[in-house]
Amino acid sequence: MSNLYIHYPFCKQACHYCNFHFSTSKDGRNDMFKLIKNELHLRSKELINPIESIYFGGGSPSLISTKNISDFIDLIKNKFEVKKNIEVTLEVNPDDVDEEYLKKIKDSGVNRLSIGIQSFFEKDLIIMNRAHNVRQAHKSLESVSKFFQNFSIDLIYGMPYSSLTNWKNNLEIALSYNPPHISAYALTVEEKTVLYHKVKEKKIDLLDDDDVKQQYEILINTLELKGYINYEFSNFAKKNHFSINNQNYWIGKPYLGLGPSAHSYDGKFLRSWNISNNHNYAKSIMSGVLDLKIEKLSTKDLYNEYLMTALRTHEGVSLAHVKKTFGKRYTMYLEDQVKRHFKYRNLFWDGDFLKVTKKAKFLTDGIAADLFLV
Numbered sequence: 554m555s556n557l558y559i560h561y562p563f564c565k566q567a568c569h570y571c572n573f574h575f576s577t578s579k580d581g582r583n584d585m586f587k588l589i590k591n592e593l594h595l596r597s598k599e600l601i602n603p604i605e606s607i608y609f610g611g612g613s614p615s616l617i618s619t620k621n622i623s624d625f626i627d628l629i630k631n632k633f634e635v636k637k638n639i640e641v642t643l644e645v646n647p648d649d650v651d652e653e654y655l656k657k658i659k660d661s662g663v664n665r666l667s668i669g670i671q672s673f674f675e676k677d678l679i680i681m682n683r684a685h686n687v688r689q690a691h692k693s694l695e696s697v698s699k700f701f702q703n704f705s706i707d708l709i710y711g712m713p714y715s716s717l718t719n720w721k722n723n724l725e726i727a728l729s730y731n732p733p734h735i736s737a738y739a740l741t742v743e744e745k746t747v748l749y750h751k752v753k754e755k756k757i758d759l760l761d762d763d764d765v766k767q768q769y770e771i772l773i774n775t776l777e778l779k780g781y782i783n784y785e786f787s788n789f790a791k792k793n794h795f796s797i798n799n800q801n802y803w804i805g806k807p808y809l810g811l812g813p814s815a816h817s818y819d820g821k822f823l824r825s826w827n828i829s830n831n832h833n834y835a836k837s838i839m840s841g842v843l844d845l846k847i848e849k850l851s852t853k854d855l856y857n858e859y860l861m862t863a864l865r866t867h868e869g870v871s872l873a874h875v876k877k878t879f880g881k882r883y884t885m886y887l888e889d890q891v892k893r894h895f896k897y898r899n900l901f902w903d904g905d906f907l908k909v910t911k912k913a914k915f916l917t918d919g920i921a922a923d924l925f926l927v
């Protein structure tokens with residue numbers, strides 16, 4: 554079984570915090586989807602049947618015409634073996650969607666939307682340089698909840714100058730739309746972004762780590778009280794609404810990524826990624842020779858990646874899985890490494906599974922990195 558990911562590398566305007574691969578240029582937009590389809594033909598042997606999930610991400614895939622999305626889904630369903638209840642997700646920006654668009658998207662076979670709301674406060678959206686405003690955020694959610702039963706709201710916490718009250722209000726407003734799924738990410742300052750330069754030039758003050766931690770704790774407590782399961786560090790869902798795409802990715806199932814910058818994984822030890830340049834991507838696809846970088850993962854790399862992804866999930870790290878996949882040397886190493894974290898009550902065993910305690914949850918990535926085999 555595998556996932557198919559499509560990266561659409563264009564956005565209306567550049568959010569000041571984002572370093573995903575995208576271009577705001579109008580050049581090459583019309584041809585991009587044709588090229589992505591050509592890449593699919595070139596790489597169709599890499600797709601492992603049946604396909605369980607299709608994910609249109611970006612960039613802003615809600616800029617793709619509804620006809621192109623519909624034709625692409627038809628092509629996949631006709632040419633490949635797909636699971637009966639295949640999950641088809643489209644990331645949408647609030648300013649791109651109206652009821653006519655949503656209806657067409659639904660008819661084309663998209664059955665899950667991920668809406669990049671980020672915040673319900675104008676001052677946050679302005680700092681982010683989002684293309685949408687608060688009115689559009691509400692309007693998009695009103696329309697989305699009319700047409701789609703399965704949708705997710707993306708939010709960002711830890712915004713400069715935000716207060717705990719701000720953040721609580723953001724969550725309350727999001728919850729008023731009763732979304733089956735919420736992804737909430739801490740704002741990260743990435744190099745080569747406007748935010749990075751503004752912070753460096755002291756034009757923007759970031760929140761203290763402790764304030765960000767408090768916002769994360771409010772996030773977990775508020776959503777758990779409302780019946781959401783924190784099934785991964787940044788992801789919350791009602792029962793039966795976990796994202797298949799995300800889960801498959803975390804458990805190491807194979808995926809094929811199409812489009813500039815998209816990553817792929819063979820489910821064993823090969824990871825590859827496309828060039829992050831739209832023009833050069835187009836040139837390579839037209840010549841029929843893929844411009845791919847390939848990395849062969851060592852057992853140590855795979856072990857470290859398993860620790861990082863599994864510790865972030867609610868299931869945790871399985872000792873039996875470590876033994877079966879990596880061998881006894883790794884289980885002995887892990888059992889030894891966790892000792893000092895038990896002392897600080899950062900970790901605990903739940904049967905075969907190693908999990909992070911609630912008090913240490915915010916520190917999950919650091920704890921995982923500390924357990925790495927170096």
Ligand SMILES: C[S@@+](CC[C@H](N)C(=O)[O-])C[C@H]1O[C@@H](n2cnc3c(N)ncnc32)[C@H](O)[C@@H]1O
Nearest residue numbers: 570571573611612613644669707738739740741
């Ligand atoms: C790359 S975007 C693509 C989807 C769509 N263009 C959007 O903006 O909603 C996917 C998610 O990553 C989040 N994201 C990107 N850079 C981030 C950062 N530096 N800190 C926190 N969240 C980030 C976005 O806000 C968005 O919710």
Ligand code: SF4
Nearest residue numbers: 564567568571611612
């Ligand atoms: S956050 Fe989304 S809309 Fe903003 S620049 Fe990144 S990909 Fe584009």
